[in-house]
Amino acid sequence: MLLYLSHDLLQTATMASQPDIRWRIPSGQRLLFEDFDDGIVMFDALVGATHLLNATAAEALAIIQSEPGLDTGAVHARLVERLAIGTDALPVAAVDELLWRLEDLNLVGGFIE
């Protein structure tokens, strides 16, 4: 069974069984991108909102869009590779934070399978 989770619900999950959160673009969601020299502007067609993204956020969304169902660690690994930076520059915790912020905007959805 797939469940949407919000950040707070996750916090209340028992420590003993840390669920494995997987990331997807929510169904019905459509993200459109326009790349400029100094940034990427994105249109969330479901909600009708426009966002200015940095390279990290844009790449994270592109990764999740092309490979739904990755967990945070896997997203981090692909990000670090695509951006060609070290884990020092982008720790997993920062990616986790980013994903929950995107989740807050309904741009990605967190699932337990």
Next chain:
Amino acid sequence: MSAAHRSATAPSVLIESVLDPHILRSLDLPAWERLLSCARRNAVLAYLAYRAEATGVLDELPPAPRTALRAARTAAARLAQLAMWEIDRVARVLLRADIASIALKGAAYVLRGMPHAATRLLSDVDVMVPRPRIDDAERELLAAGWQGTKLDPYDQQYYRRWSHEIPPLQYPGRVLGVDVHHTICPPVSRLRPDPAAFWAAAETTTHRQVRLLSPADSVLHAATHLFFDSDLDGRFRDLIDLHEMLLAFGSREGFWQRLVERARQQHLGRPLYYAVVTLADVLKTPIPKETRVSVEEFAPAAPVRAWMRPTLSRLLTPVDPEPWPPRNRARVWLMFVRSHWLRMPPHLLLPHLARKSLRRVHGERADA
């Protein structure tokens, strides 16, 4: 009277074209302008556009009316999109606090994905929570960033006591407000449906577990709201919503029997009676003969009925925008309803007035 007839009134052309959009092909441009103006005045321009598109007529229309119809459609679709987002944000908060919720009215049509849902000019989303949780719901939403309406303590007390909702909430920077209800009828009214029955029959959705009233309850709620909780002035739009619901649900197995049975059970027969007779009269809504016979048991006494039916039909046909100044047609109805059904002496009109004036504060959603 056919739409091609030069002296056909704009309201009658509007009704005809909503029921059979093919007649739009016969309109000349001056007739179009009158029709568009009437549709706008009655907040059904986007709906007319949807009807034209659904019957394949939209693309055949002259450019200027076609552009106007499309633009109205775009604006209404945007409001439906905002409604989905507002429900999403509210439901997130309520879910976290383990508060069940039922989406009502326009928000419900949107959640159901009804084809006409994206043609309403919403100004807020309506959500019902269980009565014991209403204070929690308000507290959670305020804590999560929504803001309450500034009412003085006197108004607050009367609002909460007489009305079936808390004062409207608004998330700063967003367009739609949120009305949180704990029942569907004012607690003092003679109509006393059992809220527990609504919850028991409610359907779940996949949208953060927000629920919907059952089809029969949705119809009864809309009918109650139209005939007993509004002033009936310019409410053609609400009649259309009832019409669309009956079209959508009418083909479901056993729907009509459930509708009548539910009305009987929940003591909402009178609103159902008014809905059925007015829809049959004004919009020729296809309603089975058995149902039309059954609702007669809910009718008022013969003298009242004789006056009521033509009055309701008259009040709920579209308003013609051309005559100026406009006449307020609905005062008589309003007084009747309030004194008989709401058990509210005329001087206790505060909830209605408060709500109306609050709407003005938040901005009327005029159909420009």
Next chain:
Amino acid sequence: MTVGELSSESVRTRLAREGLALRIPPITVRLRSPLGFLADQVRTLYHDYEFADSAAYADIDIRMLAGAGARRWTRRQVQFVVDGVTPFEPFPVEHALPMFEWGLNWVVSHRLHGHLLLHCAVAARNGRALLLPAWPGSGKSTLSAALACSGWRLLSDEYGVVALDDARLLPFVRPVALKNESIEVMRAFAPDAFIGPLFPKTRKGTVAHLRPPQDSVRRAGEAAVAGAIVFPDFQHGEPTSVKRVPASPAFLKLAGNAFNYEVVGEPAFRAVAALVRNCGAWVLRYGDLASARAALDDIMHQSSP
């Protein structure tokens, strides 16, 4: 036939009876009003505008009606009626013309969703359009009036009407609303320009309208490709300076400053992207009209194909 070719008697009669259907591309606006002085003012400011048969289709029908209001003992008021509703509180009757202008803007902003409506002035030079987005303190109306009086073609002082298919700018030529000090500034800058009557004590202070140049009105059906985006910033007494704005903030400023970007949605997103991709964007800090105009001439010259 243009409005100015009608006698003032004729304009008064038309307004009082069947209405005057002004051609204001891309729309037709029918105005009906019993107010004779309003008819005179409209005839003055819309002097060069074509009008249509009043019985023909109008996109917007407006009635400016004198109402006694609830307070019979106060001065007379005027109401703005469109499709049988009054979206605004009544104005003092002598402010009928500014009310008509603002009211028409309101209706347009709510209806013309077949286009992206940016909140900016637009003027064209050398075949390319310059967008001057608005915000408080930009002085965009005065600036666009100055350009209009300096040989630029005026497309609009208020609306960047962007076609959704190719991001070209469509004119929506109207009398230019000037406020307070700008009125005298414009009189000094262009003594030959026609400025209509003054309306003191409106909600926005003293208001007057510059009649748009006849050539701009005549070419009101002619779209223009966007060439440059300049965010004006009026700072009294300051020297004029120009600074480039990178694409992403330019995008957000344009989109955030539109009337119906969210309503139009995806096509608006694409149109703004096209504008930003094809045009440079600058901030223009200026203290006087003459040097501002020179700077804009420069920018447009650089931006020419």
